[in-house]
Structures are given as structure tokens and as C-alpha cells.
Amino acid sequence: MSDAPPVETRGLVKRYGEIVAVDHVDLSVEPGDVYGYLGPNGAGKTTSLRILLGLIRPTAGSARLFGRDPLTDGAKALEGVAGFVEAPRFYPYLSGRRNLRLLADYDEPVSRARIDEVLELVELRDRAKDKVGGYSHGMRQRLGIAASLLRQPRLLLLDEPTTGLDPAGMRDMRELVRRLAGEGITILLSSHLLYEVEELCNRVAIIRRGAIVYQGALDELLATAASGYRLRALEPERARAVLLAQRGIADVRLDDGELRFSADDEGVAALTVALGQARIGFTALVPETASLEDLFLGMTDGESSDHDRRAAVAV
């Protein structure tokens, strides 16, 4: 069982009447991944996450966590798994600390010290006595993380964990994710902040209208865009001449004082030597990688449920 991948879905389908919220989704998360799960609002992300957590029954197909299926194994399928889908929710009339003790008692009771430990980790120790009803969204997010960590998970499912946090909170959350990943915890992370995903994730899946349109390594995805360069040289005209004369350099154009071209690694190295020989100095040579945002919007056609009449269901 421990060899089984943290997450594996096969042909997962969820229908609501005529609407197919999840359309034959095959996801596969490897141990140690920080896996970005992306998609426009209404694309089926939340529904598929809920299926993974055993909250929703799929119409067809299977979802397995470490080889176990919530449909047949019930709560056991969530062993070693923790996290939250959509904003974490607690009992507003209980304090943060009591909420944690309640949830711990739903697993195995933990010591007070352990509760203090997770509260300290998410920097909620000094507000732990206050009722959750008075917590801000960011505080609830952090309490959600604390509640998840109590389970000592090997797999963490985080749905938009930085939403509603201030910049320091977002940075701390990202650092926490990095640290947990460093400890070997597999993380499935869903986010609309694509620069965050670029920073944290090694693999991504993009879902659109219930179907996966990309799944694989983030590096590979980013590399698929054309490899262009920007050159800021002191003498743009002379530099341009060198570029045009150089082999392996293509699509040369002068744009607002900057030179742009495409080349492979060897071509660029040779170019810089040639520029040096021509005594042309430069202040910047920037390889342009595609941004995840551009690639994502391209693959999802810039859609979101806002524009699609069909997706009237909150999926």
C-alpha cells in the first residue's frame, strides 16, 4: 500500500443531470511532488478535490489515495491525508484551540503540547483562545493548516491556501509549503496565483471544462514556448548588424531600443563572443521564458465560468 501513488484517479466522472462537471479525469501525483492543480473557476477543480476527499461520490471512475478508495475504504482512505477544499471552516462559537482539540479527537487525541506546536507554527498561538467567529479569513486559513498538520499527513491537499492573506502571510505560507515539501510531504496545491505556482510546483495539471488539458512537469510546459532573448546593447545598430551576420540567430528585430531574437544555447554563447570581439558592450541579455499565465490562458482559451453559460452549477 505504501508504494501506491499519493493520488491516482482513473476515468473520474461526475455528472449533475446534463452537466458534466468532471469529465474522465486521470490525475497522477507522485510522492514528493508539489503538484499544482490549475483551472478556471467552474472547471471542475473543486468537485474533483471533493471526490478525492470522499465528500462527493463520483458518477464513474475511481479515485485512490495511497491506493485506497474513499468509496470502499471510508475514513481509512484518508489515512495520512489532510487538507481542505475551499476555505477551511470551523465552529464559530468555539475558540481556535477548542476547534483543534475537537478535530484531533476525531482522529487520535493529541497532547496539549502538540496543539501548541501547530498553533505556534501558523502563528496563531496568541489568538487561540478567541472564538473562530471573530477570525479573519487569513486566520482561518492558517487554522486550517494547523488542523491539517495535526494529522501528520504524507499528502496535503491545499485549495487556494494563500487567498485572503497579506503579503507576509502569503510569503510565510509559501515558505511553509516549501519546508513541508522538503520534509517529503506530497502536496497537491490549487491556486489562481500562477506566479506562486511557478515558484512552488514541479508538476502541474490544468483542467478545463471538466477535462485535463495538460499534465506533466512544469519545466517542460514552460520550455514549450519559443526561446527568445532580449539584448540591451550600448550601440543597438552595430549590435543588430552583428546579430544579422551571426549564424544560429533568427528573428532579429529592434524594439524600443532593445534587440530581440531567437537562438539556441550555442548560438547565444557564440554571439556574445562575437559582440565582444566587435567591442560592443551590453547591459542585459535576458532569456525570455514564457509565463505560466500566458500558457495557462492559452490552454484554457481565457475561459472562466463567468463567460460560459453552461457552467451555472458551482463546480
Add this chain to the structure above:
Amino acid sequence: MTAVARVYRWEIAKLLAQKRTYLGIGTAIAVPIIFVVVLVLQSGGPNDVPLGRYIRDTGLAVPFVVLFFMSIWGLPLITALVAGDIVASETHNGTLKTILTRSRERGEVFAAKTLATATYTLTLVFAMGLVGLLAGSIAWGFHPLTSLSGTKVSAGHGLLLLLASLAIYALPLAGIAAFGVLLSTVTRNSAASVVGALMWALLMQLLGVLPGTESIRPYLLGTQFEAWHGFLRTPADYAPVTRALWLCALYIGIPLFGAYLVFLRRDVAGE
């Protein structure tokens, strides 16, 4: 402590943190006290009600009379107040997804909630009964009770009969609670469930007073609130008690089973 016991303990803790629980139990305690105070200050009394004629003879008569009055809508209401909320509140707070993604099966969570509802229901009945006894005894003393057959029953024996009666009385109330839990699970709406359970209780009562319903009357839920009369006859008449036992088993078991099935299988989306 077993896992379900831990969850049960937290269900109780949650109930104790909510106003409605105190509203219910507060009512259960206040009503008999007010009742006794009124009777102390006024003359006249509930002479048409079982044991009502002897109300000023002994404190033992008080709980029986109070329970009679409260069976129509008072106790059903304060029972439904909690029963109708206990599952629906998770939807209201959005916490269902939080507690169903831990190590407890859905069935275990449901069992704990059912037990908590039962605890609350029993507490209501016994609180009302015992506070009534206490208040009545302070006013009129703890003396032998006159039974429904006109015979005198010693105070000690009367106390035992009271306790047995409270226990039997709790059963149809639990039936209303069970229906409340069913509504709570199916509608996910606290207010609708509370009102729905109360309406259902009143409907049962109504059916009981309509002409032409004589044949089904013994089997209606409302009738079971009178099953304790059997204890207070000389000799004791166990027929209504036995009937109450198996009928209430159905009134409790069937809705709970339905609620269980729904709770087990339903999708938790958007909450």
C-alpha cells in the same frame, strides 16, 4: 474512551456552547417553577387533568400535570429546537466537510449526533419532572400520591412511578426528535427542520382528536404521551406501556434509519 464516545462528548460540548440548548433546558426548568408559583398565588386548578385534582396535596402530582400540558407543543418544540439543528448546523457553519475528512466514518459521526440528541431529550424530560417535583414539594410537601384509580400510593413508591413515567414519556418525545434529525439531514436547513418536526408533532396530535380516528388512535404518536397512565393505575396496566415501547421503537427507528442512509451517501458540495 472509544472513538464514538469522543465524538459524542464533543457533540455535547457543542450543544453546551449554543444558546438554543440553554433555551430548551431553561424552559424545561422554568415552566414547572412558574406553574407551581401560579398555583400557590391563585386558587383554582387543573381539575380536569389526570392527577390535577390532587395538585395541592403533594409535590409528586406536579410533574405529571406539567408533563401533560407540555406534551402538546411545549416539549415537542424545545426538543425539535435541538434535534432539527444538530445535522443542519454543520451545513450552516460549513463544517461538514471539516469533520467528514478526519478519521471517523460517517456512521460514527451520525451515531454520536443521535446519542447527543437522545441525551438532550432525556435531560429535558427529567429536568422538567424533577424540578417540578422539587418545586411542588417545597410548596405542598412530599406526601403520598392519589393514583388514577383513586387509591393512595406511598411517597416513596410514587417517586419510583414518577421515574418510570418520565422514562416512558421520553419515548414519544424521542420519536419527534428522530423525525427532527431526519428533516435536519435531508433538508440541511435548521429552521425548516425545527418547524417541520413541530408541525408533524402537532399533526399527530390533531389526528388524535378528529372524529372517526378511534381505530388508529392507540397507534398515534401523541397517544404514547399518555402511556404512563398505566403505571398510575391499581393494579398497574402494562398494556399501554408495552404498546408505547414497540410503537416508539418504530417512530424512532424508522426516521433515524432513513436519516442514517441519507447521511451516509450524500454529496457534501458547497458546504
Add this chain to the structure above:
Amino acid sequence: MSANGALPLEARGLRKRYGHVVAVDGVDLTVHSSDIYGFLGPNGAGKTTAMRILLGLLRPDAGTARLFGRDPQHELPEALDGVAGFVETPHFYPYLSGRTNLELFAAFDGGDESGRIDELLELVELRDRAADRVGGYSQGMRQRLGLAVSLLRDPRLLILDEPTNGLDPAGIRDMRALIKRLAGEGMTVFLSSHLLAEVEELCSRVAIINHGRIVYEGALSELHASATPRYRLRTTDLERARQICAGEASLRELAVDGDELTFSADEQTVVGLSRTLAAAGLGIAALVPETATLESLFFQLTESHAG
């Protein structure tokens, strides 16, 4: 009602305390016409309090705020003429359609903006969902409807609190484009956000508030320029490049980061370096000036005092 040359938004010495806590402690803000002005700060820094004061929702203990020269504390409702915005998303009637909600808001305002409703729905791209009930709207749609409500008043200053909250990437991009477009047409936009990357893309000027005080106010470009430029260098021979860089006198803070070198230097030094490296026969794969991001500057400014 005419533009009287007054600044869209000007706050001087705003102060507000709640018991012991001084939420806003002498805040000055200056927003020029057509600015896209970003208002940033950690949670609890006084941002929301300050914004409420600006909208006339809260009375300051001291100081003044002026919108186009008028004081919302003393000159409501005229002060809010030409100003629109809200501090939290407006509440809509979920059982009514988007269009009906807009019509209701238009009626509340008392003006005759109903003719513009179609135009506004088109602008925020809600035209084809306008007949559906708001209860079924996604977060992004509600944000956009909120924007449409603000625009009903034909404002010249738009005050927005976290405008991209809850939006997916397409929604974020659309909101960004919409704000840019409005600013291009002469609208002044004052927005608060925690998404520093967004602010960096969108805003021309920013103010950063911390512990109730403004720790920076000015043009974003100045903020970037004020930091010493750092560079990342990737060459065909890391070690030789490192030696060459180490030998360069005016090059500071040389460090190795994976297969790259980082250092601080002025442009002149970098130009010379590019020649030196080439002369040594080293090919350069990348020479990337790192503009300090708003994020690093933000943390520098807000975390220099402990807690």
C-alpha cells in the same frame, strides 16, 4: 460639479485611535488625476481604517481627507460626487437578476443612469448573464457587477478594495485590462491589494502603510530605481567567470547561486564586464538585471521594525 483642478484624493494627517490602539497615525496620501494608485500594507496596518475614512464611513480623530477638494466628513453627499467604490463587496439581492440589481442601484442613486445600464454591462462583460439571478453568479461575476454599480455614478475616481479577490486567472487578467482601460480614459483609480505582483503590473504610484503610518509614497519607478541593481550572470564557464568578476573592483556582493553568479554593479561596470568576459572567450548565456521586486521592497519597508 466641474473638475475644479483639485486632486482626486488628498489626505493630510489622518489620525484614528480605538482605545489604546492607534489604527491610523498621521497618514498623508496624494493621488493625482489618472493615477492608478496602489495602497498596500500588512493586515492590521490601518489600510481598511484609512479607506473607510476616505469614503466618509468613519470619522477621523484628526486630519482631513479631500475628494476633488471636498471633505466627505462635512460635505456628504456632494463629496462623493464623481467618486465610487466600496470597501467590501456590495450586497446584491440574490433572487433578482444582475440587470435588475443594477436598475435598483441606479434608482437609489436618484439619477437617470438607467440608459447606461446596457453600456455598463457590456463594459464589465456581463451582458449575456445579465438576466440570470445574482444568486447563481460566481465570485468573479459579482466583483464585476460591483464594478458596474460603481461605474453607474460615472465616477472620475474609483476606490477599489482587493478588486481581484476570488477571481481566477482569466478573471484577474480581465479585471487588470479593465482597470487599465478605464485609467486610459481618464479615470483615477485607487486600489488596495495584497497581490504585489498585480500592483506592480498595474499601478503607477503606490503608498505603503505600516503600523498606521505611511512608510513609502511615490511612483513605482522611483521605488525600483532606489534599489541597487543586481544582476544574474550565466556563462559557459562558471569558475572562470567568477574569477573575472572577483577581479572587477567596482563589482560588489559577488555570490554563486547554482549555476549562476549574482552581484551588484552599476551599468558602466556591467558594460565593461560584458566586454571582458567576451575577450576571455567566455560565452554568455544570460545577463539579467534584477529589478528589485515590489515584494522585496515591501518586506524591507514593513519588516524593518520587529513585529
